[in-house]
Amino acid sequence: MNAYTCFAGAFAVRRSEIFLEDERGTVWTYAELDRETARVASFLTGLGLGRGDRVAAQIEKSPQGLFLYLGALRAGFAYLPLNTAYQKGEIAYFLEDAEPAVFVCDPARAEGYAGLARRAGVLHLLTLGGDGGGTLTDGVREAAEEFRDAPMSADGLAVIIYTSGTTGRSKGAMVTHGNLTSNAAALKDYWRFTERDVLIHALPVFHVHGLFVAVHPVLLAGARLLFQRRFDPKAVLGAMPRATALMGVPTFYVRLLAEPGLSREAAQGMRLFVSGSAPLLLDTFAEWQSRTAHTILERYGMSEAGMITSNPYEGERRGGTVGFPLPGVSVRVVGAYDRPLGAGEPGAVQIRGPNVFAGYWRMPEKTREEFTADAWFKTGDVGQWSEDGYLSIVGRAKDLIISGGYNVYPKEIELVIDAIPGVVESAVVGIPHPDFGEAVTAAVVRQDEAALTEADVIARVKAEIAGYKVPKLVRFVDELPRNAMGKVQKGLLREQLARERML
Ligand code: MCA
Ligand code: AMP
Numbered sequence: 001m002n003a004y005t006c007f008a009g010a011f012a013v014r015r016s017e018i019f020l021e022d023e024r025g026t027v028w029t030y031a032e033l034d035r036e037t038a039r040v041a042s043f044l045t046g047l048g049l050g051r052g053d054r055v056a057a058q059i060e061k062s063p064q065g066l067f068l069y070l071g072a073l074r075a076g077f078a079y080l081p082l083n084t085a086y087q088k089g090e091i092a093y094f095l096e097d098a099e100p101a102v103f104v105c106d107p108a109r110a111e112g113y114a115g116l117a118r119r120a121g122v123l124h125l126l127t128l129g130g131d132g133g134g135t136l137t138d139g140v141r142e143a144a145e146e147f148r149d150a151p152m153s154a155d156g157l158a159v160i161i162y163t164s165g166t167t168g169r170s171k172g173a174m175v176t177h178g179n180l181t182s183n184a185a186a187l188k189d190y191w192r193f194t195e196r197d198v199l200i201h202a203l204p205v206f207h208v209h210g211l212f213v214a215v216h217p218v219l220l221a222g223a224r225l226l227f228q229r230r231f232d233p234k235a236v237l238g239a240m241p242r243a244t245a246l247m248g249v250p251t252f253y254v255r256l257l258a259e260p261g262l263s264r265e266a267a268q269g270m271r272l273f274v275s276g277s278a279p280l281l282l283d284t285f286a287e288w289q290s291r292t293a294h295t296i297l298e299r300y301g302m303s304e305a306g307m308i309t310s311n312p313y314e315g316e317r318r319g320g321t322v323g324f325p326l327p328g329v330s331v332r333v334v335g336a337y338d339r340p341l342g343a344g345e346p347g348a349v350q351i352r353g354p355n356v357f358a359g360y361w362r363m364p365e366k367t368r369e370e371f372t373a374d375a376w377f378k379t380g381d382v383g384q385w386s387e388d389g390y391l392s393i394v395g396r397a398k399d400l401i402i403s404g405g406y407n408v409y410p411k412e413i414e415l416v417i418d419a420i421p422g423v424v425e426s427a428v429v430g431i432p433h434p435d436f437g438e439a440v441t442a443a444v445v446r447q448d449e450a451a452l453t454e455a456d457v458i459a460r461v462k463a464e465i466a467g468y469k470v471p472k473l474v475r476f477v478d479e480l481p482r483n484a485m486g487k488v489q490k491g492l493l494r495e496q497l498a499r500e501r502m503l
Helices: 003-014 030-046 063-075 088-098 107-119 135-142 177-190 208-213 216-221 233-242 250-257 282-292 364-369 410-418 454-462 490-502
Strands: 018-022 027-029 054-058 078-081 102-105 124-127 157-163 171-176 198-201 224-227 245-248 272-275 297-302 306-310 330-334 347-352 377-385 391-396 401-403 406-408 423-433 437-446 473-476
Touching: 003 030, 003 063, 003 177, 003 216, 018 030, 018 063, 027 030, 030 063, 030 135, 054 063, 054 088, 063 078, 063 135, 088 107, 088 171, 102 107, 107 124, 124 135, 157 177, 171 177, 177 208, 177 216, 177 306, 198 233, 208 216, 208 297, 208 306, 233 250, 245 250, 250 272, 250 282, 297 377, 330 377, 401 423, 401 437, 406 410, 410 423, 410 437, 410 454, 423 490, 437 490, 454 473, 473 490
Parallel strands: 018 224, 054 078, 054 102, 078 157, 102 124, 198 224, 198 245, 245 272, 272 297, 437 473
Antiparallel strands: 018 027, 157 171, 297 306, 330 347, 347 377, 377 391, 401 406, 423 437
């Protein structure tokens, strides 16, 4: 079934109730949500798009942006959300790879994107600003308010989410309508969402966390979103007395703890704090408990599979673990030859279930590599079971840094640094950071005569790629530590750089 049709079936009894309230107090009811998404679907269909055509969007967070996503689902188009931090070079890659028929961008960026959109074969370059205005809105305003949702099968393509790759080339994870609905239903029940819930939504809406996890269970429950444009700890705190739930990355909780106003009283009316996308430090977990009397519920997921495991709603939420497999999801921790391991033995985390994606866009080889012969998806995470069935993520087999909930693949940054004149080679690692969890850090070998400074390297990288990927720290070294095979010893480098930072 079309995922939107499934959500709409659930919220049909709540049409006159509020779905979303923005920071200025403007509200949209469920009936208005239905009408706005019908208009988007009518408008896009009127442009001549066919089933499965891609609709790419790099837009500031706004209710209209959410309607664009849900409208695209209704019409059977594949939505392709893009991080607002991406710069031209990054956008060019996504457009060329995904070949969207429509690309919606911020009005201020449209002129700069016109050439690359044309080269990528984009048929319609439209705009949508953070204030809800733009050529998309102009078109949508005129479109029909009625729309018959495109019938979609469970394996019909709904969204393409790009995730960075170990080679530096991003892969588009193909998420289906069935993936969305199965995960939404599991989360709504597991986390006990009801029509009485009011969720503070302060996450970006171009990743799985903010776009799926924090929206779909709310739709299924007919609950309400307090929609905040960006994460501001004071605004979140201010909204708590009117809310029941918050979802965030660990950085949210670290920054909220720095607010003197965070107290038991402030969090009294809340029933649920969820953390994910990156490991939540035990200190943060414990401090939150003592300051608010609430226990953060940590869960684990990824773009390719939505949510995979979660700590229980009732029962012990154990810090440092990500809980149990969600209903319908199978998780195994394996050693050599994919042999399942028992409690206490760290191994590769593999998963199966209706939440697992359909493969990487136009990368059949890569897709095959990431599944075992018996069809388990290899997450690239290293996990360990406790005796009583809690999963802990104890490491990553993949060469990945997670900074403030955003994934950064070192290879991509190394390629940019290596292209700077005067650089011989570089290695990028993540070192512990109190705010972002991990900080992107580069060790650079420069040519003897190169008068390159740390600021030069940072400025060059910043000019090319998204800000969150830019190293927070650059260290010049005479050589990179290598093992006997000539491979850079990233673990050793990470330790060296972290130690140096602390001195
Ligand atoms: C912003 N900056 C960052 C990050 N965010 N640097 C490192 N890591 C980051 N995450 C830099 C900017 O480049 C800029 O640098 C400066 O910080 C200020 O930017 P601003 O946008 O004002 O930052 P902020 O508002 O303080 O953002 C921090 C944030 C944000 C609120 C933690 O990063 C965020 O919303 N993260 C959530 C990410 C997320 O939703 N992940 C879910 C992925 P300069 O000053 O030098 O220009 S989905 C996923 O992982 C799976 C499925 C899952 O399990 O959920
Ligand atoms: P993404 O590529 O954005 O889907 O990021 C998915 C990755 O984030 C996972 O493969 C994990 O490495 C990491 N992740 C998500 N949630 C958690 C968590 N609660 N604890 C540790 N790592 C997590």
